[in-house]
Amino acid sequence: MPDTLLFAMEATLNGLTAGVMYALVALGFVLIFKASGIFNFAQGVMALFAALTLVGFQSGQIPFSHLINAMFGTRLHHFGWNMPTLLAIPATVVVMILLAILVERFILKHLVNQEPIILFMATIGLAYFLEGVGDIMWGAEVKALDVGLPKGMSMAVDEMTFNWFGYGFYIDRLELWAAGIAAILVASLTIFSQYTKQGRALRAVADDHQAALSVGVSLRFIWVLTWSIAGIVALVAGIMWGSKSGVQFSLSLIALKALPVLILGGFTSIPGAIVGGLIIGVGEKLFDFFMQPIIGGATENWFAYMLALVFLLFRPQGLFGERIIERV
């Protein structure tokens, strides 16, 4: 088999796993948009905040310690113990649920029936506020995140492909785990929305707010539920991306990776987020592989958007999105 073909296959495989990482971020956007029609600009910052909180709990860091020290002249930093990961993750989930309650209580509740653009702007404000709170609460230094997920080259894939092709493919074990976790996440969300009372209520609100309200579904509860689930998805994305390169404030920029995925897959479809992620991942890796020698590297950022734009021209609602028909 020619080397170029082997290398292209390797790039495709890596594109698929990278696509799953993008899809993890996109899922949070889809959940909130589907349930409330809000494009949540703060989703990337929520991933950052969740990861910061998780590392903070793991390392026994005292939240707001810098503020406390500045106000009272103390030198508090750590509780003096480390929290096991299995305890720190549920504790972070609780924080994300609390955040969802606060968002509903102090923002969404006051903006019922407002234009989508108003709600979008509110999430911009939330993003900057949350980033600032995260900084004050946990500090801005880079933090190593280790939840026990394996990292580095998968020897199994390397050996298997070497036996087949005489060339071992490189795959990061972390990204393989991410693919498995994403599959579990999507399956759980599907089961939740199809087979539970709350899930059906969530779908009812997503389909028609007014109709859902008329049959007694609490819009406020659904919003809290949606933002809580989005917070948990953000935590998963934060863990995966934070494990790759540490938890630092640039983690919030992973949201930029989700936008082309959403344009391509549709803002209202969970399978769309997955398929969109995979297409973007494979597309950008293959484009870089073939075009790098001609135009140089660093094509990944703009190519993803260009690909999304092409899809937008032919299918504005995305691959799996709902066509919006407004009758006059």
Added chain:
Amino acid sequence: MKMTKLAATLAATMLASAPVLADTLHFPNLSYRTGPFAAGGIPFADGYADYFTLINERDGGIGGVPIRYTECETAYNTERGVECYQSIRGDNPLVIQPLSTGITYQLIPRTMEDGIPMHTMGYGRTSAVNGEVFNWTFNYPANYWDGASVIINYLLSENDGSLDGKKIALLYHNSAYGREPIPTLTRLSERYGYELLTIGVDSPGQEQGSQWLQIRRERPDYVLMWGWGVMNPTAIQEAANIRFPMENFIGVWWSGSQQDVLPVGAGAHGYKALAMHGTGTDYPIYEDLMRYVIEPGKYAGTGDEVGTVLYSRGMYAAMLAVEAAKKAQEIHGVANITPQMMRDGMANLEITEELMAELGLPNFGPAFSVACENHGGSGEAMIQQWDANAGEWNLITDWIAPDREMIMQMAMEDSLAFAAENNMTPACLN
């Protein structure tokens, strides 16, 4: 009558709230403590601020005049950096620290027009070493082209003086900063016969899958990195993932701090980077810093960055600013110096080994002198290597000199082109 009273009250209020210009020396800092690159901006700003605090607390200022230190938040954003400059340019700033190559490029013409000196230490426009064109910009003690040349000289020493047939990859941040070393490395490749492979990474650099697959395919002997922020730990992690020999992976000084290696853990062991100054708290100056700044709680930020690489860099930058201010006071015979006088101090700065030892920083930075023809210092740097087990950087070489003849020639070509574009006649100011 009422209007007169109101005007008088307003005038009194304005006078009371106006910055005190006459009896302080204003050192502003275009810092970034927020945003995606905050992790790198905070320690630098802390080190820069703490040194000025030390001078105020221990010496009562410079030449008896207290230092007034201010920060303006740029979030490492060029537009905000320019806004910061506009907000402080009328407040008698003695020297501008833009802390970003993008901001530097924007401020070069503005500082020239306003007559305010700018110090871009180890970043910014490399050809600013030519002080005949860039009268107000200083980039001592080293610049990017020096850094590239120092790495190549180091690799020559590691390969018995020959890089013929070797393949060297440059992994660079796809920005003005990241592209800076390409001309130098290209020219040096022609001289030493190595093959140069350039691989760009889009900002911020969290996803580098394609780049490292390419490195795995191309199998370069060495990988050099011009990265910043999250790009650095991601690259080091990817290198560890593909089992690239870490001792053959060398970053520029902006890719060689604790922030870059700690998130990677044991995988970063053996990674190397340039060092334009020493690091750690094993210098006599830290006794004074502890006594006058840290222990009394007068430190900037949270006080937990003391002694780190980027804290040391901020402290070094402040030390050079203070020494230039002293020089300016000496030249002009006045304590309350102006930005124009400060420029003269910077243009005649002389850092000797004796002075460094006297300041409590023996062998912390290279000895160098500044002149109109050379605003860039000596260009020397050392190589440091990360020991993941001990959690510390170790200097593994002495100062390595760059190929200054070639660099000055390249700088001359670039700066003269800039002068021609801007209808300038190159000339020294003093």
